[in-house]
């Protein structure tokens with residue numbers, strides 16, 4: 323098999339602010355793997371929170387091609403060989419997605435079908451970045467106008483207005499609302515905020531505390547809102563500890579290193595009685611298509627990354643009645659947008 327890759331920088335549709343910072347563009351890595359005249363494509367979204375960048379992805383991808391071998395279906399064996407390279411969730415996710423896309427194309431089946439899964443899962447939430455309460459409500463209304471029917475409000479602004487943001491959104495819509503503090507609160511702050519958020523109908527709170535915070539178990543025991551863990555849960559090795567501090571986990575391919583590890587995490591979570599969210603970074607439709615292929619296993623879906631960027635260079639995922647629906651064509655069902663190939 324032959325692997326080529328490139329890093330791309332895409333502008334965001336609106337500036338994106340969460341508790342730990344703001345950005346106006348996103349750097350992604352696109353991997354293509356060819357075998358027997360067919361080519362599979364995959365994307366990884368390096369995340370600075372986990373010490374990743376496009377450059378660190380390149381270090382891994384420069385060597386990954388030599389370890390692929392000549393059987394794209396030997397996914398476990400390939401994964402074992404790639405384990406000799408430095409850990410890098412985004413680079414691994416890009417390779418894993420490209421291999422799954424290739425296998426699907428070789429078999430003539432969509433990846434979700436190759437995996438024996440449903441084509442679709444629950445409606446996706448749409449993430450509204452941190453803004454003042456009025457702007458948050460305006461962005462929420464705009465999202466609903468685009469056909470989204472679940473909102474995820476980014477909180478943890480540190481300005482004392484987190485509850486006001488939710489209240490402002492509640493004043494303009496009754497759609498389900500979740501929130502994500504991205505590690506910004508202390509346990510005491512969370513215990514003070516969560517009853518007010520519960521009263522406003524917030525369905526779940528994502529990563530209220532810093533990963534590994536010793537107050538996690540205490541917060542879980544007293545929280546009136548289910549807690550989903552994101553930054554606390556990168557790979558299978560993290561899932562068991564999450565049962566002590568959360569009610570569910572947010573699985574992202576860019577953290578897990580791809581579909582195979584994500585599936586292991588889903589099953590481990592179920593064994594521990596945890597809820598499952600399939601989430602994403604800010605990604606193009608190429609990355610979202612891979613996550614869509616396992617979304618049928620989720621209780622909650624947060625696959626809005628492609629809706630947050632301007633000029634998505636890929637096609638293959640369609641938003642239908644609030645659900646991100648993958649194509650019914652072989653592999654991930656993705657192709658490059660015409661504007662980039664002409």
Ligand SMILES: [Mg+2]
Pocket residue numbers: 502504528529552553572
């Ligand atoms: Mg999150």
